[in-house]
Amino acid sequence: MVEKKELQNEYAIGIFDSGIGGLTVLREIRRLLPQENIMYLGDTARVPYGTRSAQTVLKYSIANTDFLLKQKIKVLIIACNTASAIATDVLRQRYNIPILEVITPGARCAVSVTRNGKVGVIGTLATIQSAAYQKAIKELRHDIDVIAKACPLFVPLAEEGWCDPDDEIVRMTAMRYLFGLKNYGIDTLVLGCTHYPVLKRAIQSIMGGDVILVDSAEQTAKNVVKLLAERGLFKTNAVSGACSYFVTDIPHRFVEMGTLFLGTKIESAHLIDIM
Structure with a gap:
């Protein structure tokens, strides 16, 4: 059990958004928790969520969560206000992982x-x-x-x-x-x-x-710190954490525009298919 807990501490923080907006959340988390690894999924093929039906947003949110869980994450951040409003309750009932939203x-x-x-x-x-x-x-x-x-x-x-x-x-x-x-x-x-x-x-x-x-975004990052502290999930390795980026369409566009939202250069983004 101890070994399992220690391994879980080294898992990443998972974040998803409909596109690049959630990078503002990642930026604040990174500022407060520079040692943590972060997995970011931008569903750029289906942005924006704000004009979609509730049923569609929920379907997309489940697909995003399924992908991030396969990457070994210890907490999930719904960095999209639309998905937070529509999908949070269902995701918390469906998955056995701490889930934070931005509302x-x-x-x-x-x-x-x-x-x-x-x-x-x-x-x-x-x-x-x-x-x-x-x-x-x-x-x-x-x-x-x-x-x-x-x-x-x-x-x-x-x-x-x-x-x-x-x-x-x-x-x-x-x-x-x-x-x-x-x-x-x-x-x-x-x-x-x-x-x-x-x-x-x-x-x-x-x-x-x-x-x-x-x-x-600023307030959500503070909640992430609080949750990791309460659950003893801080990464034990003091080495600076890494950020990995996944998108569902046009990775070069995400890399170009991501700098505006993140404030630092994104080296690359991995194209994935979760349709």
């Missing part, structure tokens, strides 16, 4: 930092329609006024690397989506999609400096 950490942070009780949430259409953030925030503090807005064009902008707040297209798109939230007087805005952190500067420029932007 609860973001909701908790929003509740803790809001000053006037008006919280905005932006995300994909599927995430907003699921009301997952609204429910999570209300469960933590029922008197908070939650205003949610779907911003579907933010994902393709991020995937294209169009993030400059001075870019006319970026600014006009952000203004179109965020104007109502700004006028409502929210003081906290949850970035309810892991693609959105790369658009932080553009979003902040529209919302103004007084509005706190909650990045669920």
